[in-house]
Amino acid sequence: MLILDILSPLLLLPLLLLGYGCRAADxxxxxxxxxxxxxxxxxxxxGGQDNIIFSPLSVAVALGMVELGARGASLAEIRQTLGFNHLLPGVEFSLLQNLTAAVSNDDAHCVIRFANSLxxxxxxxxxxxxxxLMRKYFRxxxxxxxFSQSAAVAEQINSWVENQTESKIRELLSAExxxxxxRLTLVNAIYxxxxxxxxxxxxxxxxxxxSxxxxxxxxxxMMYQQGDFYYGEFSDGSQEAGGVYQVLEMPYEGEDMSMMIVLPRxxxxxxxxxxxxxxxxxxxWANNVKRQKVEVYLPRFKVEQKIDLKSSLQGLGIKNIFTSDADLSAMTDGKDLYIEKAVQKAYLEVTEEGAEGAVGSGMIALTRTLVLYPQVMADHxxxxxxxxxxxxxILFMGRVMTPEVIEPNDHDFDSI
Incomplete structure (x- = not known):
């Protein structure tokens, strides 16, 4: 989400996200x-040793919305960083529109919604x-x-975000x-x-x-199943990445969407x-994993993170929009808008059912012996x-350094 101020810092506050999708078009x-x-x-x-979760597509959509209002160096930096320079000017907006539309339809097994508001x-x-153009390309x-009534505005926007994400993202903004x-707050939510x-x-x-x-x-x-998945073993050709590592791709219903897990030894x-x-x-990885029977051990995990994107985007080359030299004059007639802050908040929960939902847990003996099929043990x-x-x-990208921890006094632990 972007919050733009005039003369004083213009806030680009959350790109709000949460999601992936199904049913891509051609x-x-x-x-x-x-x-x-x-x-x-x-x-x-x-990030140190922390979990990471963010949505690249959501960042691209939010930057695309800024690009609609940008000119000059501000426009050039966004196009260069997002990899749009090889496209004719303006084509990227149709591309982003099509990419989001392709995964926005409700499906019997999968729901994804992009919601944008100014x-x-x-x-x-x-x-x-x-x-x-905002309505045309991003609806x-x-x-x-x-905005001088800051507490009321924060409450209004937070309520909108909470409704769009089925209460998974709360209190995104504050009166401060x-x-x-x-002058302008742009919110991009994905569920x-x-x-x-x-x-x-x-x-x-x-x-x-x-571990x-x-x-x-x-x-x-730890969840377990034996099933048919896309699997491959890869090597970096040296010891830099520890030699051989595993790649597992697990489709969601409909098979247009999948989670790909990359696991070192x-x-x-x-x-x-x-x-x-x-x-x-x-x-x-995508081209070389092959469908075969695999034993999968995957932890249940929930990752939620609020990321200050400003420094990261600046490190990637998007600098101008964060300075008083920013040219966002396609939004208004003046050149007094610039972005002071960029934040993204993402939420992802992986359970037995899929991306969301709580279930009870039972017992089964896990073993590394007598392995008849490739075994992916995501216990690290x-x-x-x-x-x-x-x-x-790519709707989500991240890493799990620590899954959802079960304490001895937790219900799930006691039930086992």
Whole structure:
């Protein structure tokens, strides 16, 4: 979401997200994979040993909305960083429109909704063409508010965000995020609910030790199933990433959407694997995993993160829009708008059913012996993406350094 101020800092506050989708149309392939990976590495450097979760597509959509109002160097930096320079000017808006439309339809097993809204300062004249294009490409709703009433505005926007994300994202903004000089707040929300094509059976879930990269262990709920998935073993050709690592792709219902899990060997820290992750490698994984029977041990996990994107976007080359030299004059007639802050909040929950929902847990003995099929034991940190398999759009990207921890006094632990 973007919050724009005039003269004083213009806030680009959350790109709000949560989601992935189903049922892609026959549209051009997403071209923002390089941007997605570069943004991940920026967050990785700043993230220490924390979990990471963000939505590259949602960031691209939010930046696309800013691009509609940008000119000059501000426009050039966004196009360059998102990888749109090879496209004719303006084509990227149709691309983003098609990518979001392709995954926005309700499906029997999967729901994804993109919701965009503009909150404009009362009495300020915005360029009618800018508002028209926002509606055309992003179906953005437009509402007028009085930003000097900061508490009321924060409550109104937070309520809108909560409704769009089925209460998963709450209290995104506070009164301190607005002032009498705020002129525009742009919010981009994405919500996903889906089911695995091959669901895990709740009775096969049990507590299990998860080994963190610092050598400590935590107790978590480990799901188990044996099923047909896309699987491959890859090597970086050296010892940089610990040699061979595993890639597992698990489709959601409809098979247009999937979660891809990249798992280093047990003794190899995820930090050793992360440097080799590049956009061409994502394509290599997707093209070379083969459908076969696999034993899968995957922790239930819930990842929620609010990320300050400003420094990361600046590190990627989007700098001008955050300075007083910003040219966002396609939004209004003046050049006194600039962005001071960029924040994204994302939520992802992975359970036996799929992307959302709580289930009971039971017991089953887990073993590493007598393995008849490839075995993916995600009992240590792993990298993941949730992508559209037909368009290559990456809706989620992140890593799990610590899954949902089960304490001895938790109900799930006691039931086991």
């Amino acid at each position: 549209i051009p392939e997403d071209t923002t994979s390089e941007f997605s990976v570069r943004l991940y590495h920026q967050l990785q450097v700043a 909150f404009l300062q009362e009495g300020i004249a915005f360029n009618p063409e800018f508002l028209h 953005a709703q437009v509402e007028t508010v009085d 995020d607005f002032s009498s000089v705020t 996903f609910r889906g089911s695995w094509k091959n669901q895990f059976r709740p009775e096969n879930t049990r507590t299990f030790s998860f 963190k990269d610092d050598g400590s262990e935590v107790q978590t709920l 047990q003794e190899v820290p995820l930090a050793s694997l992360e440097p080799i992750i590049k956009a061409p490698l994502l394509e290599e 940190p792993f990298f993941f993406i949730i992508r559209n398999r037909r368009t290559a759009s």
